[in-house]
Each structure stands twice: as structure tokens, then as C-alpha cells.
Amino acid sequence: MLLTLTPGLDTALILRTSIAEGRKNGFKAALGINAGCYIWGTIVAVGLGALLTASQVAYDCLKWVGAAYLLWLAIQLVLARPQPLAVSFTSIKPNTTNWFLRGCLGNILNPKIGIFYVSFLPQFIPVGQSPVIWTFLLVSIHVAIGTLWSTVLISIAAKASGYLQQPRIIQWMNRVTAGIFVLFAAKLALGSR
Numbered sequence: 249m250l251l252t253l254t255p256g257l258d259t260a261l262i263l264r265t266s267i268a269e270g271r272k273n274g275f276k277a278a279l280g281i282n283a284g285c286y287i288w289g290t291i292v293a294v295g296l297g298a299l300l301t302a303s304q305v306a307y308d309c310l311k312w313v314g315a316a317y318l319l320w321l322a323i324q325l326v327l328a329r330p331q332p333l334a335v336s337f338t339s340i341k342p343n344t345t346n347w348f349l350r351g352c353l354g355n356i357l358n359p360k361i362g363i364f365y366v367s368f369l370p371q372f373i374p375v376g377q378s379p380v381i382w383t384f385l386l387v388s389i390h391v392a393i394g395t396l397w398s399t400v401l402i403s404i405a406a407k408a409s410g411y412l413q414q415p416r417i418i419q420w421m422n423r424v425t426a427g428i429f430v431l432f433a434a435k436l437a438l439g440s441r
């Protein structure tokens with residue numbers, strides 16, 4: 249069940265970033281996703297995650313904000329101009345995209361991660377033990393699995409990047425990823441708990 253949280257939206261973001269913008273930015277996105285897991289873990293550990301379980305209004309608000317964020321990412325991908333692979337040293341521009349923040353926001357704005365943590369993690373906390381410590385231990389296990397998965401994806405993407413960084417391929421990947429983001433936004437907006 250833990251592995252099913254990583255594939256999908258997170259996988260699309262990591263692959264697209266790694267191929268189009270390099271291994272370093274792929275790892276930044278993956279680290280942002282992991283940070284989002286720890287933020288959700290903190291929310292659950294201090295009991296605020298229970299609010300999402302108990303309050304339909306809180307859940308719906310976060311759901312709609314998350315869906316809007318995914319649509320915003322999709323629009324940016326569709327409008328992006330693919331950058332050529334060969335960049336001369338005189339034309340290098342600093343990268344202004346904060347992939348860590350994008351990965352983190354993509355994870356934080358998904359209320360299903362919070363619901364998953366609230367419903368799944370407590371069953372593994374031993375009776376009489378600190379829920380905070382055990383929640384962070386379990387989130388750390390989830391992050392470790394996600395990091396392993398992300399590392400494999402980024403490594404595969406790096407090996408294939410020569411082919412995959414062609415402007416037409418990047419444009420195609422941007423559109424496919426944007427389509428995935430739109431589908432996830434629709435699923436998030438129209439789905440129930």
C-alpha cells in the first residue's frame with residue numbers, strides 16, 4: 249500500500265523534471281515530495297490530520313486547492329517552450345523553477361495523503377508508545393521507500409535523457425504530464441474520500 253502513494257502524480261513530476269531539467273532537479277522534486285510526507289506526518293502526529301477525517305469542509309477545501317494547483321502546473325507545462333539540449337556557456341540562464349517547492353506543494357495539497365496517514369499509520373503504533381515518535385518512524389519508512397523509487401526513476405531517466413531531451417520529445421512529455429495532472433486534478437476534485 250505504501251508504494252501506491254508514490255506512483256502517479258509524484259512519478260510524473262519526478263520523471264518529467266529529471267528528463268527535461270536534469271538529475272539534480274529531479275532529486276529536488278523528489279526531496280520536496282519527501283518533505284511533504286514529513287509535513288503530513290507532523291500534521292497527523294499533532295492530531296490536525298484527524299480534522300480532515302472528521303470535517304468534510306476542511307477536506308473539500310484542501311481538495312479544491314490541490315486540484316487548482318494541479319491545473320496550474322498543467323497549464324504551465326502546456327505553455328512551456330522546450331529548451332534545446334545544447335546550451336552554450338554564454339547563454340546559460342539561472343534556473344528559476346523551484347522543483348523542491350513544486351514537489352512539496354504537490355504532496356501537501358493532496359488531502360488523500362493526510363487521510364492515508366490518519367487511517368493507515370495508527371494501526372502500527374504499539375499501545376502505550378508515543379504516537380509522535382512512531383508516526384515519524386513510519387513516515388520515515390514511507391519516505392525511504394519513496395526515495396528508493398525516485399532514485400530508480402531518476403537514474404533511468406538520466407540514462408535515456410540524451411534521446412528524451414529532444415525539443416519535440418520534451419514538448420510531448422510536457423503535454424502528457426499536463427494531461428496526467430489534469431486527470432489527477434479531476435479525480436481529486438470529483439472524488440470522494
